[in-house]
Amino acid sequence: MKKWNLVIDVAKCNDCNNCFLACKDEFVENDYLPYSAAQPRHGQRWMNIMRKERGQYPKVDVAYLPIPCMHCDDAPCIKAAKDGAVYKMGNGIVIIDPEKAKGQRSIVDACPYGAIWWNDEKAVPQKCTFCIHLLEEGWKEPRCVQACPTGALSVIHAEDREMAKVIKSDELEVYQPKYKTKVHVYYKNLYRYTKCFIAGAVALQDTDECAEGAQVTLSKGRKKVIDRVATNNYGDFKIDNLKEKSGRYSLEIAYPSYTKHKMDINLKTSMNLGTIFL
Secondary structure: OOEEEEEEEHHHOOOOOHHHHHHHHHHEOOOEOOOEOOEOOOOOOOOEEEEEEEEEOOEEEEEEEEEOOOOOOOOHHHHHOOOOOEEEOOOOOEEEOOOOOOOOOHHHHHOOOOOOEEEOOOOEEEOOOOOHHHHOOOOOOOHHHHHOOOOOEEEEEEOHHHHHHHHHHOOOEOOOHHHOOOOOEEEEOOHHHHOEEEEEEEEEOOOOEEOOOOEEEEEEOOOEEEEEEEOOOOOEEEEEEEOOOOEEEEEEEEOOOOOOEEEEEEEOOOEEEEEEEO
16 A cells, blocks of 8 residues: 655755645644644644754854654654554554543654644644645645745655665665664755764965865775865865764875875864865
8 A cells, every 4th residue: 555755855955944834724723633633823833943053163064853743663652552543554644543642752752753742732743744634635735845945845645665675776864763763754865964074174374375285085994985085276175974973084185286285073063174285
């Protein structure tokens, strides 16, 4: 059976919050029984956007990570719920029954992603429903995807085998794989949020000019080359997708007619090496 999957491209998200606002527009003051009771105007973010700044001035970037319900196949919230208050549909969508789940605050605590919210007024846990009420009316995507102006959000309606091929070909990842909940939300360019980088600039000491085209090689150990990049016309370079607190690396910079520059780096988090003169 085909299942609904959400794909989020971290590199395309600019924190416009259109997805969040579209969700509010759809669910605030609107009941869609038996799938959801009205979402409160304040206090809940069914599409919650996390933010992370990396690097040091002037080599800084910011990544945004939208986190909705992951619609897990092995959902902790289903295990924590009593009387079938949370269930998974055949199409992959996880639903919290707004009637059966009343008073079950433990359902909120069960979600390792923090994607379930407590409605104090109604005494019920709530979360993203993938706009199941719209999909059943023939919509091809939920409101958050429809409202995204950059294409950061997209849906894939496919069988598990077909989805596995897409995951491999598009190099999709899951957030917090350690939880092993078999999610249906996948990320592209997740390293922008979860990994770190080494950046800097290369200049020529004698001419005080930018060293465009300098070869920058990052290695770990004696022979393992991690990445090799060329500086741009400003002499800038950036090597990304490195694991935080991953220890010592060797950086070598080569430029025609100049002595190679070598340095050791102890990588803890994203770092700017500043201007390196040859």
